[in-house]
Each structure stands twice: as structure tokens, then as C-alpha cells.
Amino acid sequence: xxxxxxxxxxxxKQRREILLPLLVGMLLLTxxxxxxxxxxxxxxxxxxxxxxxxxxxAQRGLLLKYIVASLFRVSWGFSLAVVIGxxxxxxxxxxxxxxxALNPFIQILRPISPIAWIPVAILWFGVKDTAPIFLIxxxxxxxxxxxxxxxxxxxQQVYLRAAQNFGLRGLPLFRRVILPAALPQIITGIRxxxxxxxxxxxxxxxxxxxxxxxxxxxxxxxxGKRYDLVVAGMVMIGFxxxxxxxxxxxxxKFDEVRWGYGQR
Amino acid sequence: xxxxxTVWGALWLVLLTGLHxxxxxxxxxxxxxGSGGGSAKFGVGFLPVTCHLTCPxxxxxxxxxxxxxxxxxxxxxxxxxxxxxxxxxxQDMPAAFILAPMAIALREQGVKLKIVYLGHRDGSxxxxxxxxxxxxxxxxxxxxxxxxxxxxxxxxxIYRELKKAGLTFDDIKLVEMPPPDMPAALFSRAVxxxxxxxxxxxxxxxxxxxxxxxxxxxxxxxxxxxxxxVREDAIRxxxxxxxxxxxxxxxxxxxxxxxxxxxxxxxxxxxxxxxxQNPRLLRxxxxxxPDRVTYSRLVPLRAExxxxxxxxQEAGILAxxxxxxxxxxxxxxxxxxAQVALDFEVKK
Numbered sequence: 018x019x020x021x022x023x024x025x026x027x028x029x030k031q032r033r034e035i036l037l038p039l040l041v042g043m044l045l046l047t048x049x050x051x052x053x054x055x056x057x058x059x060x061x062x063x064x065x066x067x068x069x070x071x072x073x074x075a076q077r078g079l080l081l082k083y084i085v086a087s088l089f090r091v092s093w094g095f096s097l098a099v100v101i102g103x104x105x106x107x108x109x110x111x112x113x114x115x116x117x118a119l120n121p122f123i124q125i126l127r128p129i130s131p132i133a134w135i136p137v138a139i140l141w142f143g144v145k146d147t148a149p150i151f152l153i154x155x156x157x158x159x160x161x162x163x164x165x166x167x168x169x170x171x172x173q174q175v176y177l178r179a180a181q182n183f184g185l186r187g188l189p190l191f192r193r194v195i196l197p198a199a200l201p202q203i204i205t206g207i208r209x210x211x212x213x214x215x216x217x218x219x220x221x222x223x224x225x226x227x228x229x230x231x232x233x234x235x236x237x238x239x240x241g242k243r244y245d246l247v248v249a250g251m252v253m254i255g256f257x258x259x260x261x262x263x264x265x266x267x268x269x270k271f272d273e274v275r276w277g278y279g280q281r
Numbered sequence: 282x283x284x285x286x287t288v289w290g291a292l293w294l295v296l297l298t299g300l301h302x303x304x305x306x307x308x309x310x311x312x313x314x315g316s317g318g319g320s321a322k323f324g325v326g327f328l329p330v331t332c333h334l335t336c337p338x339x340x341x342x343x344x345x346x347x348x349x350x351x352x353x354x355x356x357x358x359x360x361x362x363x364x365x366x367x368x369x370x371x372q373d374m375p376a377a378f379i380l381a382p383m384a385i386a387l388r389e390q391g392v393k394l395k396i397v398y399l400g401h402r403d404g405s406x407x408x409x410x411x412x413x414x415x416x417x418x419x420x421x422x423x424x425x426x427x428x429x430x431x432x433x434x435x436x437x438x439i440y441r442e443l444k445k446a447g448l449t450f451d452d453i454k455l456v457e458m459p460p461p462d463m464p465a466a467l468f469s470r471a472v473x474x475x476x477x478x479x480x481x482x483x484x485x486x487x488x489x490x491x492x493x494x495x496x497x498x499x500x501x502x503x504x505x506x507x508x509x510x511v512r513e514d515a516i517r518x519x520x521x522x523x524x525x526x527x528x529x530x531x532x533x534x535x536x537x538x539x540x541x542x543x544x545x546x547x548x549x550x551x552x553x554x555x556x557x558q559n560p561r562l563l564r565x566x567x568x569x570x571p572d573r574v575t576y577s578r579l580v581p582l583r584a585e586x587x588x589x590x591x592x593x594q595e596a597g598i599l600a601x602x603x604x605x606x607x608x609x610x611x612x613x614x615x616x617x618x619a620q621v622a623l624d625f626e627v628k629k
Binding site: 059224242 | 468
């Protein structure tokens with residue numbers, strides 16, 4: 018990330034990448050503020066009130082606690098989804114009988130919203146951290162498994178034939194040809210899944226956990242007229258989502274992955 | 282790429298787990314904080330509403346006087362989650378404050394539970410927008426009224442009042458809505474009237490856009506909305522603990538009703554330590570008027586429950602397949618009711 022000081026030394030393109038979003042952000046904030054003022058609502062907060070809400074949370078030490086709690090749950094749920102989803106997808110993509118047997122069930126489970134799983138999560142796991150982790154896992158495992166599966170299925174036949182001509186089979190074939198060939202698409206799936214995992218944090222924390230950004234939003238609804246904290250929670254979720262996405266995008270810079278993307 | 286990613290990923294997980302444990306789970310602070318439920322403390326479910334006020338008050342006073350509470354107050358944000366925990370994990374949470382008709386409905390559906398004590402009396406109000414033309418119950422004809430849920434007693438009190446005014450449920454539009462969302466719905470006039478437990482009704486008054494059409498205490502004196510329900514297994518196996526809990530609820534209820542000073546103290550420590558609400562809001566609903574919600578007469582009585590059941594059957598909410606003795610165990614109430622108020626003053 019560029020610091021303001023380096024802005025002067027930045028190229029025109031870099032400057033554009035910083036200034037344009039800043040400008041749009043300012044416009045959005047002004048529009049938001051004006052809309053609240055014009056509607057005369059004293060329930061919906063202005064941007065400044067949200068900022069005050071955030072400062073209050075930070076001063077009470079809650080902001081850090083809640084961010085850590087949400088990141089903890091998302092990291093574990095998402096990691097479990099990667100550890101289980103990628104191998105599962107690879108296996109299903111490679112072995113046709115396994116695909117035939119399991120794919121219908123994956124497609125049945127996939128569209129069920131994590132919110133629908135909340136009662137089940139409470140019945141199975143109670144209201145400790147395991148329940149939200151389970152929900153986040155569920156939300157992210159299917160996009161990962163499906164993208165890994167189709168990555169193997171859509172692999173270019175020429176790689177396989179070449180490998181077979183060199184006499185590769187079994188585990189070496191898998192490790193040296195199939196996995197690298199599928200990796201760019203798997204990473205795309207992982208990136209989408211991380212977005213989904215972070216997206217469901219509010220729903221997952223509707224369960225009676227007592228920390229987290231999702232909990233902050235639900236708790237603020239209980240707290241009377243604290244919609245500034247509701248919006249503060251939304252803003253924090255948005256910003257952390259952006260940072261997580263930037264981090265995962267770095268994965269696409271690795272040589273093992275970069276070859277798979279177009280050049281534009 | 283693979284190896285370094287795995288290492289970084291593992292480090293990230295370890296770091297976050299440690300931080301989460303330190304910041305949110307009270308790890309690394311010795312065993313005295315009672316984290317992780319290592320001791321045999323049982324959970325009691327509640328929502329941040331005044332109907333359940335005795336739950337945090339008992340816990341707070343226990344912690345203040347003996348250093349530790351004997352149960353774990355478990356705060357939920359909505360009825361469905363509380364009910365699911367109560368049904369699905371009775372080993373962790375064998376007792377909960379729930380809506381009286383919901384307790385009866387669960388019993389009808391075969392859940393082995395008993396109502397052992399009431400949570401409060403009164404403490405509900407039907408609110409309309411201050412600029413609306415609704416001044417009588419009969420003005421509600423054709424209007425949209427929000428209630429907390431199918432099994433809320435607030436639904437029955439509306440049914441009862443409509444009946445007095447010569448109306449039925451068919452004359453109004455009922456919608457179910459979580460109580461925390463009700464004030465905003467009334468403010469934006471998405472609904473014409475709202476009713477739930479406090480403090481959400483008082484909030485609309487305090488913020489200047491809600492007007493009381495009627496208080497529960499004025500139209501149905503002694504109105505019961507929430508009760509303390511306990512799983513039968515716990516009653517059988519842990520009688521002494523349950524008696525201690527009911528005694529605690531009874532004693533703290535009497536303590537709250539003892540003086541306005543106690544009410545204001547309770548508003549302060551409950552708002553800050555348990556409900557995470559503005560203390561001003563709780564101070565308002567606990568004092569304006571002082572009998573808006575009361576906590577002294579909490580013994581479950583047959584006649585009152587039979588009236589609830591009769592109304593609920595008429596309104597089509599309950600089937601009527603269980604009797605008072607099936608869903609109430611009043612054997613704890615006599616001893617609890619004989620207790621005196623807790624002896625406790627907040628240090629100023």
C-alpha cells in the first residue's frame with residue numbers, strides 16, 4: 018500500500034488507483050450525510066456518528082476483541098473448508114464413479130443457506146465457537162470443492178497426454194501435472210470462498226456467541242437506538258473483507274498460479 | 282509456494298487462536314474466572330428484556346456477595362436460538378426464561394419441561410406512533426400490529442382486548458417481528474402498532490415517537506409473559522440446585538421491588554454488565570410508572586395459566602392436550618416465595 022508521502026513519487030497509474038477510489042468514497046460519504054440530514058431521520062446515523070461509534074468501541078477495547086473473534090472463526094472455518102474441500106474436489110474431478118455418486122448430494126447441499134443451518138448448528142454444537150465455525154465451514158467448503166472438481170475436469174487434455182507419454186502415472190502424475198494444472202482455478206475458487214466465508218460471519222454469529230463483528234450488529238439491535246454501531250459493524254466487515262481479498266489476491270502472483278490467468 | 286503457505290497459514294491460526302483465547306475466552310488468567318465451564322455450573326438462558334431481569338440480577342448479587350455465581354447466565358439475542366439451545370443441549374442449559382405459551386406448546390409437543398416460577402408480571406405495552414389516529418383498541422381495525430411471535434403472550438393480550446372491543450384477529454393484520462426491530466418499524470411507520478416486552482416499548486416513548494395505547498398492567502392486571510422453565514431431567518437429578526435457583530430469582534425479585542433505589546441500581550449494573558443497553562433506557566422502563574413491570578408475585582397459579590391456555594386455544598395457538606399439572610411444577614415455589622429479599626446494597 019502506498020503511503021500519502023509516496024503519492025508524489027507515484028506514477029500516474031498508481032496515483033489514479035488511489036485518488037479515484039478516494040474521490041468516490043468522499044462522494045458517497047457526502048451523499049450519505051446529506052441523505053440522512055434531508056430525511057430528518059434521527060434513527061439512521063450519519064457517517065460522523067458511525068465514526069464516533071467506532072471510536073467508542075475502540076476505547077472500550079471491544080473493537081479489537083470483536084475483530085479477533087470474527088477472524089478466529091472465519092480462519093478456522095475457512096481453513097477446514099480448504100483442507101477438506103480441495104482434496105475432495107480433486108478426487109471427485111478425477112474419479113468418475115466418485116463424481117457420479119457424490120455430485121448430486123453436493124449440488125443438493127450447496128444452495129442451502131447457512132442461516133437455514135443455524136438451528137442444526139445449535140443442536141449439534143451448542144453456542145460455543147464450534148457452531149459459527151461449522152456454519153462458516155459449510156458456506157465455504159462447497160465453492161472450494163466445486164471449483165477444484167471442475168478444475169480437474171476442465172484440464173487441457175494435452176498436459177495429460179504429454180505426461181502419459183513420459184510414463185507418469187499414479188501419485189507423481191497427480192502431484193506434478195494434475196495439481197499444478199488445476200491450481201489457478203482452485204485459487205479462484207478459494208478466493209470466492211473466502212469472500213463467502215466472511216460474508217456469513219454475521220449470520221454465523223447470530224448464535225449466542227458473545228463476541229465478533231456479527232455479534233456487534235445483532236447486539237446493537239438489542240441495545241435500543243444504536244444504529245451507529247450496526248453501521249459501524251457493517252463498515253468494519255467491509256474493510257476487513259477488502260483486506261482479506263487483497264491478501265488472497267497475492268496468491269495469484271505466485272508463478273505456480275500466474276500462468277493460468279489471462280494477461281490483461 | 283505450498284510449504285511457505287502452510288507455515289504462514291498455521292502461524293496465522295495459532296496467533297488468532299491465542300489472541301481470541303486471551304481477549305474473549307479469558308484463557309491465561311488462572312482457573313478462578315471459571316471459563317470453559319470446567320466447574321459444574323449450569324446455564325440459564327435469557328434475553329436482554331426486562332421480563333428476564335431477575336436472571337442477571339440474581340447472578341450479579343451472587344457474584345458481588347460471594348465472589349462467584351452458582352449458574353451461568355447465557356444471553357441470547359432471539360427466541361429461536363434460545364429455544365433451540367434449551368431443546369438441543371439440556372445438559373448445558375437445563376433452565377431458561379421463555380414465553381409462557383411457548384412453554385405450554387413445547388410441553389404439548391412432548392418436550393419434558395416444567396414451569397417452576399414466573400419471570401415477572403406486567404411489563405408490556407401496546408405502542409402506536411404518536412401522530413397516528415389510533416386512540417382506542419377498536420381503532421386498530423385494518424391496521425398492522427407487530428407481535429414477538431406465535432407463542433408470545435402479547436398475542437393473547439391483543440386477542441383479549443380485540444374481543445372486548447368486538448373484534449377478532451381477522452380485523453387486524455398481525456405480523457411477527459423480533460422485538461429489537463420493532464422500534465425502527467414503528468418509527469418508519471412500517472407497522473401501525475407494536476407490542477413486546479420492555480425495554481423496546483419504552484424506547485419508542487423515550488425517543489419521542491411512540492405513544493402508549495395501553496399498558497398490560499391496566500388491561501390485564503398481573504399479566505404474565507415469561508416464565509422460568511426447567512427440564513424434567515434436571516428437576517429429578519438436581520433438585521437442590523434448581524431450588525437454589527428459584528430461591529435466588531424470588532429473592533432478587535423482591536429486592537428489585539423493595540425500593541426505587543434498588544430498581545435504579547439494577548438498571549445500572551444490568552444495562553452495563555449483561556444487556557449492553559443504555560442504562561437510561563432501563564431506568565426509564567423500571568420507573569415510569571414504577572409498576573410498569575413487577576417482580577414480587579411470581580408463584581405460578583392454576584387459574585391464571587388456565588386462562589392463558591383457554592385464550593390460546595380460542596386463538597388457535599395451543600391444542601389443549603396438556604393440563605396445568607403437566608407443565609407446571611410448583612413444588613419449588615412455596616419455599617422460594619417464603620424467602621425474604623436479598624440483603625444487598627450497591628456500593629456507591
